Amino acid sequence: MVALVPFGGRIVMLGYGSVGQSVVPVLERHFDLPLSNITIIEADDHADKFAPFAAKGMNYVRLSLTPENLTASLGSYLKAGDLCINLTAGVDALSIIDWCHHNGVLYVDTSLEPWADQYGEEGIPAAKRTHYESHERMRAMAAPWGGKGPTAVITHGANPGIVNHFVKAATLDIAQAMNLDFSTPKSREDWADLFMRTGTKVIHVSERDTQRSSIPKEPDEFVNTWSVLGYWGEATYPAEMGWGMHENMLPPMGQHFTHGPGNAIYMHKPGGLTLVRSWVPKGGPIFGFVISHSESITLSHYFTAYDQDNRPVHRPTVHYAYHPSADAIVSLREVMMKDWQPPAKVRIMQDDIVDGIDELGVLLLGHGKTAWWYGSQLSIHEARKIIPGQNATALQVCAGVISACVWAVKNPDRGFCEPEYLPHAEILEIAKPYLGPVASVQSDWTPLRDRAGLNFEPWVDHQDPWQFNNFLVR
Amino acid sequence: MVALVPFGGRIVMLGYGSVGQSVVPVLERHFDLPLSNITIIEADDHADKFAPFAAKGMNYVRLSLTPENLTASLGSYLKAGDLCINLTAGVDALSIIDWCHHNGVLYVDTSLEPWADQYGEEGIPAAKRTHYESHERMRAMAAPWGGKGPTAVITHGANPGIVNHFVKAATLDIAQAMNLDFSTPKSREDWADLFMRTGTKVIHVSERDTQRSSIPKEPDEFVNTWSVLGYWGEATYPAEMGWGMHENMLPPMGQHFTHGPGNAIYMHKPGGLTLVRSWVPKGGPIFGFVISHSESITLSHYFTAYDQDNRPVHRPTVHYAYHPSADAIVSLREVMMKDWQPPAKVRIMQDDIVDGIDELGVLLLGHGKTAWWYGSQLSIHEARKIIPGQNATALQVCAGVISACVWAVKNPDRGFCEPEYLPHAEILEIAKPYLGPVASVQSDWTPLRDRAGLNFEPWVDHQDPWQFNNFLVR
Numbered sequence: 001m002v003a004l005v006p007f008g009g010r011i012v013m014l015g016y017g018s019v020g021q022s023v024v025p026v027l028e029r030h031f032d033l034p035l036s037n038i039t040i041i042e043a044d045d046h047a048d049k050f051a052p053f054a055a056k057g058m059n060y061v062r063l064s065l066t067p068e069n070l071t072a073s074l075g076s077y078l079k080a081g082d083l084c085i086n087l088t089a090g091v092d093a094l095s096i097i098d099w100c101h102h103n104g105v106l107y108v109d110t111s112l113e114p115w116a117d118q119y120g121e122e123g124i125p126a127a128k129r130t131h132y133e134s135h136e137r138m139r140a141m142a143a144p145w146g147g148k149g150p151t152a153v154i155t156h157g158a159n160p161g162i163v164n165h166f167v168k169a170a171t172l173d174i175a176q177a178m179n180l181d182f183s184t185p186k187s188r189e190d191w192a193d194l195f196m197r198t199g200t201k202v203i204h205v206s207e208r209d210t211q212r213s214s215i216p217k218e219p220d221e222f223v224n225t226w227s228v229l230g231y232w233g234e235a236t237y238p239a240e241m242g243w244g245m246h247e248n249m250l251p252p253m254g255q256h257f258t259h260g261p262g263n264a265i266y267m268h269k270p271g272g273l274t275l276v277r278s279w280v281p282k283g284g285p286i287f288g289f290v291i292s293h294s295e296s297i298t299l300s301h302y303f304t305a306y307d308q309d310n311r312p313v314h315r316p317t318v319h320y321a322y323h324p325s326a327d328a329i330v331s332l333r334e335v336m337m338k339d340w341q342p343p344a345k346v347r348i349m350q351d352d353i354v355d356g357i358d359e360l361g362v363l364l365l366g367h368g369k370t371a372w373w374y375g376s377q378l379s380i381h382e383a384r385k386i387i388p389g390q391n392a393t394a395l396q397v398c399a400g401v402i403s404a405c406v407w408a409v410k411n412p413d414r415g416f417c418e419p420e421y422l423p424h425a426e427i428l429e430i431a432k433p434y435l436g437p438v439a440s441v442q443s444d445w446t447p448l449r450d451r452a453g454l455n456f457e458p459w460v461d462h463q464d465p466w467q468f469n470n471f472l473v474r
Numbered sequence: 475m476v477a478l479v480p481f482g483g484r485i486v487m488l489g490y491g492s493v494g495q496s497v498v499p500v501l502e503r504h505f506d507l508p509l510s511n512i513t514i515i516e517a518d519d520h521a522d523k524f525a526p527f528a529a530k531g532m533n534y535v536r537l538s539l540t541p542e543n544l545t546a547s548l549g550s551y552l553k554a555g556d557l558c559i560n561l562t563a564g565v566d567a568l569s570i571i572d573w574c575h576h577n578g579v580l581y582v583d584t585s586l587e588p589w590a591d592q593y594g595e596e597g598i599p600a601a602k603r604t605h606y607e608s609h610e611r612m613r614a615m616a617a618p619w620g621g622k623g624p625t626a627v628i629t630h631g632a633n634p635g636i637v638n639h640f641v642k643a644a645t646l647d648i649a650q651a652m653n654l655d656f657s658t659p660k661s662r663e664d665w666a667d668l669f670m671r672t673g674t675k676v677i678h679v680s681e682r683d684t685q686r687s688s689i690p691k692e693p694d695e696f697v698n699t700w701s702v703l704g705y706w707g708e709a710t711y712p713a714e715m716g717w718g719m720h721e722n723m724l725p726p727m728g729q730h731f732t733h734g735p736g737n738a739i740y741m742h743k744p745g746g747l748t749l750v751r752s753w754v755p756k757g758g759p760i761f762g763f764v765i766s767h768s769e770s771i772t773l774s775h776y777f778t779a780y781d782q783d784n785r786p787v788h789r790p791t792v793h794y795a796y797h798p799s800a801d802a803i804v805s806l807r808e809v810m811m812k813d814w815q816p817p818a819k820v821r822i823m824q825d826d827i828v829d830g831i832d833e834l835g836v837l838l839l840g841h842g843k844t845a846w847w848y849g850s851q852l853s854i855h856e857a858r859k860i861i862p863g864q865n866a867t868a869l870q871v872c873a874g875v876i877s878a879c880v881w882a883v884k885n886p887d888r889g890f891c892e893p894e895y896l897p898h899a900e901i902l903e904i905a906k907p908y909l910g911p912v913a914s915v916q917s918d919w920t921p922l923r924d925r926a927g928l929n930f931e932p933w934v935d936h937q938d939p940w941q942f943n944n945f946l947v948r
Contacts, residue, residue, distance in 0.1 A: 122927035212690040216828055217800060219684040219757070236928060252948075253930055268930030273947065277811070283693070287811040323811075326691060326804040333803065337751070337761040339924045354690050450813045453596035454710060456727055456742030473747065474726075 080104030090116025242300020288321025554578030564590025716774020762795025
């Protein structure tokens with residue numbers, strides 16, 4: 001086991017859903033602090049699940065965070081030198097980050113969540129219901145901080161989070177396989193340069209979750225392997241992707257953003273209705289939802305190479321290609337056909353899972369080795385050995401959360417940090433015990449391979465396999 | 475129980491899948507013949523399931539029908555005056571129909587199946603992989619028969635079959651609810667006229683199957699409530715629909731046919747990739763696959779009204795809107811993402827079903843009462859009471875098969891018959907014991923109702939809710 005990190009502050013965790021429940025048991029594996037210095041605050045009631053930790057001295061508070069009580073609540077439980085781990089869904093992350101910054105509190109989250117009522121809110125323009133917008137707002141808020149202040153690591157779960165570091169690890173493996181002359185980059189510029197030298201045009205965060213339950217899903221029951229609200233909310237967002245400089249044609253309903261760095265686009269339709277072809281090593285070819293995710297924005301931004309006049313010369317297309325569990329696929333379909341009404345009956349698969357793996361990684365495409373997948377292939381059985389009672393999906397997110405927490409505590413004055421600005425090797429080393437087998441695999445897969453001619457697809461570009469329209473399922 | 479129909483011929487049933495297994499037990503409920511005059515021929519091996527019927531004297535033959543052995547095989551088991559019930563998938567129906575006609579054998583099937591290798595065969599032009607094409611070929615073959623010869627009832631399972639009769643029943647109920655002055659039509663022309671007078675613009679065969687199994691589906695295992703090959707094969711076919719005269723705009727990839735009566739169109743993409751909004755009374759709003767089906771062709775043809783110069787003046791859009799069981803939805807998705815490769819591992823849900831209903835009916839839209847659904851709401855529990863060991867889906871198909879068989883035996887010289895030319899009330903009376911509750915329900919549902927503005931959909935016609943593009947999920 002790794003050496004414990006001494007921590008003199010308190011840890012306050014907001015949210016105790018499937019991810020929170022996996023993080024709580026591992027806090028004492030990484031931090032040396034009195035367990036009575038740990039407080040969990042949640043809106044739901046999982047007091048029964050928390051009982052063993054309450055018995056150890058941890059504190060539990062039931063409290064629903066609202067725009068009205070947020071600041072006062074944070075002030076009641078957090079002070080300078082503490083760590084706030086935000087694992088809520090539907091609570092405005094920027095408000096919490098801002099408060100933590102101004103109150104000397106370390107901060108880690110997994111997603112730039114808006115208030116819940118902004119999900120599926122048709123009154124908000126599509127361009128505003130995007131992670132591009134969230135990150136632009138976040139960066140604008142943090143700009144005056146000048147890179148200083150208490151460390152705030154945002155969007156650092158599994159994806160976004162761990163996968164962002166997988167891209168660097170994969171880039172090194174590809175560069176090596178291509179026999180490029182290189183050393184491990186030290187700066188963003190060097191990473192973007194090496195990435196460009198590999199020729200990578202597309203990054204999918206490609207995931208196939210095959211976890212399945214012994215309990216047959218009822219019609220219109222929403223079953224997922226992680227937060228139902230989180231999944232539902234993201235799926236209502238427009239499909240969104242970092243937009244590569246090799247792309248020739250916008251997809252149907254594709255829109256550029258009219259402000260900011262312009263490294264992404266969105267499609268004016270929900271990600272839950274937008275499928276692309278992708279690939280994972282064990283699961284094979286998949287259809288994945290292009291669900292709006294932070295890593296599409298931050299990875300394409302980070303890996304943009306510029307010329308000497310600061311004009312972008314290379315940028316990859318980056319997006320999620322998510323094949324959820326079978327029950328979650330049907331659950332989302334049911335919600336969509338019921339006009340996106342939030343589901344009345346929900347269930348997160350845990351002890352009822354009989355088998356399956358969550359195969360989650362990054363698929364780099366278009367480089368000198370065609371395709372390369374780097375990621376975690378964690379089975380439910382391995383997950384249970386690592387943290388009893390938790391599923392594979394929760395563990396992968398937990399890996400991102402705990403590694404960011406450890407790094408933040410060790411590096412408490414780095415200010416606002418997107419995941420790409422954390423040291424990838426160090427983070428993956430902390431995360432490794434929670435990821436199961438980590439594979440780095442070359443493949444000859446392309447979206448044009450073995451493609452039945454049953455569709456009439458005049459938009460397919462047979463000269464350049466890596467055009468987004470070749471991936472899109474229409 | 476209904477009076478037994480004496481039958482002096484033999485009954486030879488081709489195929490003993492889920493539908494065949496539901497038909498065999500009911501033959502003796504309807505026909506008075508020595509059970510030794512019944513022979514089942516199948517390519518697969520369900521000898522164990524057949525054992526109770528073998529014990530009663532029925533005959534069982536394992537034989538795979540191929541282009542090479544088909545004629546000889548039929549000749550070995552069938553002679554003039556016999557009844558051939560064709561429940562195979564992937565055996566060319568037209569070849570069997572032709573043979574039966576020329577050999578004095580009565581004939582009933584549930585689908586104009588092609589040879590299996592024509593499914594998913596990209597070398598065959600899309601327009602040829604349609605039910606429009608199958609029916610045009612069938613009609614051309616039967617034209618010289620002049621409406622004479624041994625009765626051959628085609629496409630008479632649940633849908634197509636029973637649902638075709640539901641349309642007439644629904645039309646009568648709508649006409650009555652609208653207080654139209656009418657009597658029950660006696661001819662095709664009168665039916666088309668009454669139908670036009672109701673103002674019906676669209677017919678969905680709308681189905682939601684909520685049957686679910688206690689056995690968790692494995693990844694890439696194909697699980698269905700009926701024939702896997704049948705479902706897979708139909709889903710590879712282009713989406714196809716009878717095309718109403720009110721339609722203003724072809725859908726994306728929409729194509730007219732260049733021969734025949736022109737009452738249908740197809741989309742140059744598989745039905746398995748084509749979703750529409752529809753509605754069923756218990757299941758609510760659904761997304762359904764526009765899977766190519768015979769009833770789209772024959773219903774839109776039958777219900778076309780003509781003026782005195784024989785020019786069409788009213789025709790509905792007609793298509794399937796199929797929400798299969800949850801496992802079947804995921805199974806089809808998996809097959810599509812694996813490039814339509816036929817699944818290696820298959821399972822038909824039967825005794826493992828824990829709950830659910832197959833809600834299958836017709837949704838007539840755009841008339842004076844907005845929307846009207848007429849159909850069967852058969853639960854697995856009721857199905858098992860009616861025929862032990864069978865599921866709801868099989869029973870609904872069985873209802874169509876047995877009613878057509880009874881009618882054919884009673885009316886043995888009607889030549890080639892599409893379902894619409896059978897007497898709907900008489901057929902539904904025979905079918906009723908197998909359909910569970912049959913509902914006739916008015917609704918105010920339209921495809922524009924409760925439609926979240928999350929998509930940018932400039933093609934939506936807010937003036938005319940009944941345009942196909944309003945239903946299409948894009």
